[in-house]
Amino acid sequence: MRPADRQPVCRSKRRCLAHEPEKRRPVCPHRIQPLLDRARPLRAEALPSAMTSRRISRCPPEGCALRQIQAASTFRAGMVCGLHSRAEPEGDDPTQLCRARCAASAARARASAPTRPPSSQPDERQESEAMHSIQQYLSSPAFDLPADLLPKTPWNRPFRRQDLGSVDLLGPLAARELSTNRSLAIHRILLNIYEQSMLFLPQRRFESHDLPSFRAFYDPDNVALGQSNRVALERAAFSFLDDHEIKVTGRWEWEHLEQYFLGVIERYEEEPCSLTARIDALDSPTTAYRYLLIQQASDFLSEASAMGRAMLGSFGATQSELMKVFIDEYGYGVHDRKHSTLFERCCSSVGLDPEPHRYYFHYLPSSIALTNYFHHVCSNKHLWFRYLGALYYTEASIPHFNKALSRALRKAFEGAGVDTRYFDEHVHIDQHHRRMVLDDVIRPTIALCGAQVIPEMVIGFESFRLLQSLADRDCLEQLAFVEDLERSRKGGFKVARRAYEAVDAPLAFSEPKGEISYSHIHDHDELFTVELGSMEFFAGITPVVLEAGDSIIIPAGRLHGSRVINEPCTYRVQKVRRR
Ligand SMILES: [Fe+2]
Ligand SMILES: [Fe+2]
Ligand SMILES: [Fe+2]
Structure with a gap:
């Protein structure tokens, strides 16, 4: 593909x-x-x-x-x-x-539409040097395509290097581009740059073949190369938020901020959770909830790691207040109570592998963006006040969402012993955390630094809120595609071709057995037809098998990949659009 x-x-x-x-x-x-x-x-x-x-x-x-x-x-x-x-x-x-x-x-x-501010517009030479540097970074074996679609180490982070010629990694993304291949590439690279400063060890015996992967991922030269490109990639990933999407005007005081934050959350909690309601209405909520847990796993299996970046330095009493939240996230040093451990248990209880990044293949770019945003605001200290706003939004919105999700999981997996302690714990603890963040961190920060920092806090709050709503929507779109595929399977993988018109000529590809097309996204609808052989086609966790004569439509913006299971496999792709 x-x-x-x-x-x-x-x-x-x-x-x-x-x-x-x-x-x-x-x-x-x-x-x-x-x-x-x-x-x-x-x-x-x-x-x-x-x-x-x-x-x-x-x-x-x-x-x-x-x-x-x-x-x-x-x-x-x-x-x-x-x-x-x-x-x-x-x-x-x-x-x-x-x-x-x-x-x-x-x-x-x-x-x-968003454009780079004049001060940050690199010239052509700088841009080509930056691209060269990113290519060098991605040449590490850590980014090799895997032999197995879901590699068993947390250090193999496949990247489709063949995409480098066609995606602009440095131009600013717009909000509408969050579900594109460009966004996927930018956010995958950024996630790895951030996570190379975090330790991942598998919860199994370290095997001899692990060591080369471990060393490749943490290679200090490569880590330094990644860091040298971080700011340019962050600008590409997030500048749309402050350049274009969110503007804060007027004179704000603490009272206004408090009223604004509490008001947004109050209204949020007045409405039932739309994400779980939509998932409940799908043909297979259990499949959909597993998929949602995978999207959350990109963050929750190493929960509060970005916050760890926020804890360092010396910033007075608020540092100690924030530390109280931080140690709650880590279960006060009791491994069984650590939030990421609770999430592991939830994953295991519904048949998912709890190893971090086992499902890297399936991460939607909008899900990675949520994780990356917290690393972004915690890594760049000039964004400190945004971090506090984003932290408040997440702590404050979680109780309502997690309550709904816990209930929905128990209903969907009724009788199957789903472990919802992760979500139940957050319903309880984040009632405290949101109060602590607002009263013991944000308020004293404003008292100390002045009202001038409030607009930044609002931007952080609104940025994460916006990213979260876009991620929810992206996930629902993907789940709808997964369901369409399942319905299509029952109908024999036939496409009503009269409903589409060709945009260009079809292209044919032939691949050997075992060939993996790692997950990616198209910016156009694609008519995909297998002509010979067969392949597993992945949009959700479980693949559908496409055989000779089968056709599907891959909608623009939807993550997908494949693996040839019967050679020779020949397939044809064609850009199309709905008539
Ligand atoms: Fe494709
Ligand atoms: Fe937590
Ligand atoms: Fe919390």
Whole structure:
């Protein structure tokens, strides 16, 4: 399968429900989160960047009776815009009103797509040197494609080097590009750069063949090379958040921040969890929940490691307060109570291997981005105040989400002995953590550093909130693709070809038995047909077997890979689009 080589095209026929913030009545920020939750799954590549942007400002006192803070925000395409339906006078069709505004708003925002700030625009020579340096970094055996699709060591981090010619690793990603091959490549590299400063040892006997992999991953020259490219890759990965998506304006004091944070979380908790509700409605919730756990595993199996970076140095009493949260994450030194240990038990109880990164193949770029964001704000000390905002969002939103997930897991795996202690523990402990972070860390930090640091805290809070909602949506889209494949299998892998038109000529490939096409993403829909032999095709954890004559559509933005099981395997791919 070929690497993605084209930019995504918005083919969404869904309503565009963003709006012009300056024209509507001030609305309390409490109302934002429920809208996010009601958002229908949407292909991220079809997501105009502008649809995710948020401008957050303090409103005039009369503007918002409840909180005196206005979040003037635009919303994602495809959302049910409850905000407008509440804000508009009775009798009007709020979605119509909203749609008209959205068109203008979206057009304006598209015209101002993210660009690199002049100060950070490298010249061509610098860029080609950086690309060369990244290529050198990726030439380490740590990034070799594996003989086994799911390697049993935590140090083999496969990278599709053949993609290097077609992906721009240095240009800034837009929010709509989070589910692209470019994003996948950038976030995979960044994750490894961060994790080369963390120790991973398998929980089994160290075998003789482990040592070369261990040494390759932690090779000091390669680690240094990775670090030398970290900032450029971070800029590519995250600059969209502050360059384009989130703006904080107005004068903020501690009271406003507290009201804003509490308000967002309060509204979030008023609504049922949309992610678990959508998964429950799928044909196979157990398969889907296993897949969700795999996405979480990229972070939870080494939970709070990024926070470890935040603990170093000397920053007064808040350091000690933060340490209390940190040691809770590590179970106060009791291995059985360590949060990552609890997550391991959960994985094992549903038949998943709890070794870190066993399912690296299946990580969606948006899931890796969540892990990377915390490493990013913890590794770069100038982003300290953003870290505190992001930390508060995660600690504060977890109890509600984990309560729903724990309940959903018990229902889906009824009678199968699912271990939900990881999630139950967080329902309890993060009630404390969110209070501790807000009252004992954030508040004293503002008292010490002044209100000038508050906008950064809001950016961190909103950045992680946005990344989390995009990741949820990405996961749901992937699960929908997995279900489509299963339905297609039952129907004999036939594609209604009249529903599609070709974008270019088909290309044929022939591969030997055992050949692995490591997981990747296309920016276009692809008609995929096996002509000879057979292969396992992976989108979810369990592959479907495609044989001669079978055809599927691989939608743009969906992670997939394959392994030839019967040679010679010849297959044909063709870019297509829906008529
Ligand atoms: Fe492919
Ligand atoms: Fe935790
Ligand atoms: Fe926590």
